[in-house]
Amino acid sequence: MSAETAPDPTIIDDTTALAARLQTVLDGRWSAARDLVRAQIQQQALLPRTGLGLEEYRDRVLAQMKDMVELGFPASGFRPEHGGTGDVGGAVTAIETLGYGDLSLMVKAGVQWGLFGGAIENLGTRRHHDAYVRRLIDLDVLGCFAMTETGHGSNVQWLETTATYLPETEEFEIHSPTPSSRKDYIGGAAEHARYAAVFAQLITAGPDEEATGRGVHCLVVPIRDAAGDDLPGVTTSDCGYKGGLPGVDNGRIMFDHVRIPRENLLNRYADVDADGTYSSPIESDNRRFFTMLGTLIRGRVTVGASAGAAGRFGLALAVNYALVRRQFQAPGGDGELLLLDYRTHQRRLLPLVARAYAFALAQNEVTAELHDLQTADPDDVDPEAVRVLETKAAAIKAGHTALAQRAISEAREACGGAGYLSENLLPLLRGDIDVFTTFEGDNLVLTQLVAKEQLTSYADDVRGLDAVGWVKFVADTARSVALEKTAARQVVQTLLDGSDEDPENSALTHPGTQLRLLRNREDHLTRTAAARMGRARDDDADPLEVFTDTQDHLIKVGAAHIDRIVLESFVDAIGRVDDPETRSLLKQVRNLFVYSLLEQDLAWFLMHRHVSVERAKAIRRGVNELCADLRPHAQTLVDAFGVPEVCLDVPMMDQ
């Protein structure tokens, strides 16, 4: 594009070295964890397979997990005082990197050490840590995370499973009262898990109290004996084949008045005394529930990160193929053109590569923030910071998994018939990644959550409100809503200050202009959404109708927020790169990310007069020009992902 950002081709005399420097940027703080897992993938060829039966695949993945214990990262997810080694970022990054291998392994590892282990670590207390943490790290205890039910996935507060306290025997009785209360899709429940972290409506009465529902809590429930048979009262079943992830034994659990000791309640945030008295340091049921959920954020971070790795894997396959595969006659020559020499092919893949860079860097930031929060002294942690990170994790999870799904689909299609053969891995990645947009929070629900937090500026006690309550809240505060941004980063502020307030007067390749365009869009959408909600107060309007009528607006608020924070991360990361060549190339990648993002939502920018028609045309042209400019760097850009060689050595590359 501009002379300022285009690297001088004479400088780049060694693309391998440049790829290595780029990889250093992408790998970030936990590059050692990445390399550890890369080596394991390479040595053991930890790749998705086809043609194995479910049982064989599941056993294979469990065996691979056992090999990982010795690598040390399973332990690093837990605090030293609980039996771990306390390197949360390393643990998340290691599991992320499994996205370059077999996602079945990634998910099964994530369930055991991240979800089940995370529930024990974060919701439990000393007695649980002592009893389980070391053993679950070593896989002597296999567990599952039994939250979702057949009837309720996104609306977790409405789970139906009950945990009723019985003071006579000092036990809880776990029960599935209806068919829709069946625990469903639970990874590990079909076969391997001996224990389940069960989320259930807690019911208890203190002396002289009525039995009272206390909301959803988590309890450790043994579900299988040593022989692998269901314990009395427990009925597990198998979800069978899925769209992918054949190595994960997803299953269902029904409880028929199953008794467990009182001590099995994970009691960090609430406890039940022997006599049935309920106590909690957090008064509000609602706030307690969201506090508990908040501690489980790591799963969401990990899922977004791993999806990102899988997306990069898919893009690396498609770009490598496009650099060996020829089709249709090249002009003035006997041979044929490489696929990547076609503009349509560049447009198909390179904007996704650029977006993959942007999200990878934003994801690294989330991982680091999570690490810093979860390795700090719990007493020093600001609950507000947790909540801001939760929203950010939701945003990046939604954006990153959606990107991965799109990237892999596009990669599959860009490889034509070859891309459809399992031997070339893309269909397996496609099947495996598909559910990432759904689990650990449906992307649409998460995007709304992000929008709601923007609209209410993280106001207390907004969470848990139903649609009506929520619209009313916004309506009541709409007049005073001033979009409260999380404190702007220094680098962002400087760039904004250095660009014209009217983006139309400032070069579109200037990061200040780019930031301003995305901030202005988010502001505009947030303000107008609030105004529309406000109508719920003004007229006799039915608040539900108002909510329904503004729901797609709300989704746009969330999506705009996601784009904006990702760009800020990207700009921030580029600012920390010293090497001029690397920085220069990253700026071009950032430009393509922004241009293609603007192009995708160009109608909105035009309709709301945030860009002129002339500028809109320049954006469209710019995407083409940036694709042409980055074409010579395509190999370097995907090499920098550091996908292990064994993963890219598929038959279709022999041309």
Next chain:
Amino acid sequence: MSAETAPDPTIIDDTTALAARLQTVLDGRWSAARDLVRAQIQQQALLPRTGLGLEEYRDRVLAQMKDMVELGFPASGFRPEHGGTGDVGGAVTAIETLGYGDLSLMVKAGVQWGLFGGAIENLGTRRHHDAYVRRLIDLDVLGCFAMTETGHGSNVQWLETTATYLPETEEFEIHSPTPSSRKDYIGGAAEHARYAAVFAQLITAGPDEEATGRGVHCLVVPIRDAAGDDLPGVTTSDCGYKGGLPGVDNGRIMFDHVRIPRENLLNRYADVDADGTYSSPIESDNRRFFTMLGTLIRGRVTVGASAGAAGRFGLALAVNYALVRRQFQAPGGDGELLLLDYRTHQRRLLPLVARAYAFALAQNEVTAELHDLQTADPDDVDPEAVRVLETKAAAIKAGHTALAQRAISEAREACGGAGYLSENLLPLLRGDIDVFTTFEGDNLVLTQLVAKEQLTSYADDVRGLDAVGWVKFVADTARSVALEKTAARQVVQTLLDGSDEDPENSALTHPGTQLRLLRNREDHLTRTAAARMGRARDDDADPLEVFTDTQDHLIKVGAAHIDRIVLESFVDAIGRVDDPETRSLLKQVRNLFVYSLLEQDLAWFLMHRHVSVERAKAIRRGVNELCADLRPHAQTLVDAFGVPEVCLDVPMMDQ
């Protein structure tokens, strides 16, 4: 929307009856063929399965095909004088309807009766018809269609397999000279096919001639003996697992100097005498090649049609689920809202339902035109009409398969975790449909083909030109390009005459306005594309650079053309509906189709001032309003697809 188009709710007292009337419209001329296949699917539960090994699945599908012979539609694809019953439309529609069942069966049936049978029927002469047609109908001869090679899929003129004529023995020698000349992805080649219709470069010399390449021709080559073993010189292998379609035995074939009798050349368009003299009624190699390809159009029509059926199947699953599944509290009630009561969910599914209607009707038209052409006396058929239909078939194939893939992906995601379980069929549909965008013509290549035909007004001898030759052709004629439309339909002309020339002054719900907007977009894009190509002549510009720089423009021309012809079909079809209720509902569906289509490309309409900012906002609002208006009809709309009950009776519907 407007009072004119909204049906009076009191009129619709019987939604089942309305669904039946809608179904009559959708089913069209070959409803009997549809019902025949529907009954077969229902009785035999012809649904995609999971957990079967490849061999078991393939045998299962072959057995299902044998059951179909007696239904009669396999015979209907062939002319009575060749041994068939001569109902092309019935044959295509029957295979289309298999898209409501197992796509493995649809594809395997399509390969045998459509592709292999079609090559024999259309490229062969009496001797081939006598030898094969009846036997291939009855499955006594199993064949495959060996066109694609490892090195060449889209660029068929560059196939490398050779068929060299040997006058000494009056034989052809079929040979695979390079690894990239291997026949690849060939349905049936892995296991079941005994014969292959092989596309190869024909090389022959008449007496006193040099051996000369005559371009690609098709020959019947036996590849397996009765025991199923490869014949001498033939080496087949198995493509193994794919993204889906496990019941189709895709394989590879290498030929090592395999001899076949001279008579095995399918010699309708070219022949080789005993002495090696080559003759053809068509002088130009290029034109002959495209004439031969043109006769194979039925495969492309069938693939588009079946994909459409599969897309409707997926949408019916997702809409039915959204009408039983509840999530999050309904305002002022104890229960939860149905998924389809959410605006985001409506927006996700209903515009796709509307698009499915539009494409289903356009597809019916293509099938009918194909039928009329292929059942006419060959001497009466205008080659120009064949070419126009070819382009239309390419357009609808690209549009319909893309829609199906998107619809099924969206449907899967809209069903959350349940949508990821194989027992609910969506992941199987997802895996099976994936390759439809690639085979029978890659969608991107087809969309460019459509655009090129628009730009050159179907000029002779343009096909087969390389990128440079093609740009030069357009450049030379660009000044005189007047977008030549296929003669406008009467109904379209009347509607255009009845609407204001400036679409901004005419109601957006008026079909004349809608047609005008889509025609104007196509005109505009075609003219500007031609002008950009024209630059190749004006300056010293490198024509390849011109081509590359305009390639995404070209794709837009093709896409705009597809949308326009689909709308015209839709409008035409509605014009033929007598029942006012049915017509009124179809108009609303058409409005949602057009509004969502405009919304999707709104940036273009704004940038080129085809709609104002105000109208753009009205379009966005309109999509929401139309979703709300159609919400009460959602069940009726998908019931009218007539997907067999057994297909929709999946576990997730038990809520």
